[in-house]
Amino acid sequence: MAFSLYLVLAVCGLVSAQTPHQVKALVNNLLSDYDKRVRPVADQSLPVILDVSFNLISIIGVDEVNEKLETSGFLTIQWDDAILTWDSATNNDISKIFLPQNDIWKPDLVLGNGFKKFEELGGYFYYVDILSDGNVFWKPFQVFQTLCAVDTKYFPYDKQVCDIVFVVWSYTVQDVEIFKSAEGIDLSNYKESGVWEITYTEAKVSKSSAESKVTFSVHIKRKPLYYVLNIIAPILFLGLLTILVFVLPVDAGEKMSYAMTVFLSFAVFLTIISAQLPVSSDSTPVLTIYILLQMTMGVMVLVITAFQIRLHHRDETVPLSKVFEIMVKVDKCLRCSKSCRPSKNLMISPTPEKDDRANNYQETLEEEIKKGHTVEWKDVTSAIDLLAFWIFLILYIVLTAYLFLSIAT
Structure with missing residues (x-):
């Protein structure tokens, strides 16, 4: 009891030692x-x-x-x-x-x-x-x-x-x-x-x-995940959609409106990105340059498409120039290079009938290409579609590779 009383007094003394008044x-x-x-x-x-x-x-x-x-x-x-x-x-x-x-x-x-x-x-x-x-x-x-x-x-x-x-x-x-x-x-x-x-x-x-x-x-x-999914990925898809305009035939009637819609979509994305970036001319974002180049491609697609529609409805009596004849020749060579080439079966076990058929097809094709009056204006627009598709696809791949190599390193 004496020890407990000592502890109580010690604790009370400790508490009273730091009173608010002190x-x-x-x-x-x-x-x-x-x-x-x-x-x-x-x-x-x-x-x-x-x-x-x-x-x-x-x-x-x-x-x-x-x-x-x-x-x-x-x-x-x-x-x-x-x-x-x-x-x-x-x-x-x-x-x-x-x-x-x-x-x-x-x-x-x-x-x-x-x-x-x-x-x-x-x-x-x-x-x-x-x-x-x-x-x-x-x-x-x-x-x-x-x-x-x-x-x-x-x-x-x-x-x-x-x-x-x-x-x-x-x-x-x-x-x-x-x-x-x-x-x-x-x-x-x-x-x-x-x-x-x-x-x-x-x-x-x-x-x-x-x-x-x-x-x-x-x-x-x-x-970057949010921006990749919401900005970069849609831009890449829009770039592919721009190239697909050359897959549509001119007779479809929607070629020009399709190209214009994709171009306007690029303009909307450029506005969205510009609102998020600082107003400065010292350092232009690589992504902005990429979108501008894609928009430039879109303008070129619109020009080519308008030119195609004009040629498609041209009077057949108008003769073709030398440039268009060369384009048609290249187009036909690319399109039928596989069919004009002898198959593996012909190379392994050729028969006179198959050889004659392949040779006759090549000769007929060459004769049609040589005759300017046999080539129609729709053949010219078809050739433009094929050549433009591959040119713009290669350009798209180069620009996209430049984008990712620039921003991801």
Whole structure:
């Protein structure tokens, strides 16, 4: 019973040792001669040393058009206040107190590359953590909007490096100095973004005769799956649809309207992408160049299609020029190269009847090609379809290979 009574008295004594009145007395004693306008160093010729680290919570978004990075997080700023020190043993074992940030001196640290006007970090409801040895910890939370030079040349496989700069605004480096950044960028509380992935972070302290600043650099890369499925894939399909216009016969009557519809679809996609990219002439995205080239192909297809329709309805009495005759010859050679070639069976076991039939077909074909009056204008439009189809298909493959080799490397 005596031991239990001793424990109760000890606990009651411990609890009563840090009553609100005692903490209030300590705070009043510390702030009685405290002037927050004076730097809290015993030797005023020495600077106040700041330790600044950045706890990144999330990347809210990157505005490519306005070149703005929006993040949420808080700074951990530590410095020594030579005036706010006390002996915890003689002050009822009080080793820590909390005070509003505006009750004591604090550095005028501001966002150096902010997108909006300068604002004070924290607020009147923020408290600072003060230890008995004078160590002060200040953790202002804020949504930071900073300038970020966005290079979208390889969109949507682009990588960006965005800086978040904090500067001691009023004091010179002789008064307040950022000496080190102990933790750099802390990602322990970071919540993964659905659009951007952090690849690397770094912190750098720089000093000049006028100011001291710390730069937190965030290296990010875009997650491309959404853009591949919703932008690139439809563009590739539209490119194939453009080429298929040469598969439709001129007699179908829908050749021109089909080509115009595909061309307008490209124009719509170019508008959508342009709204997401920064307005800059320094770096044109490869994807934009690709769409412009595809639109150029679409214009060429429209011109060729209109020219085809004009030729298809031309009077048969109008003689063919030499160019059209050559195109028809090439077309017929390509179309019947397989049928004109002897089959494997003929090569293995030829018979006189089969040889004669193949030879007669080749001779008849050559005679028809040589006679200009036997070639009709519909043969010319058919030849244009075949030649244009293969030319534009090869061009499409080359452009698509250029696109993926450029943006994916």
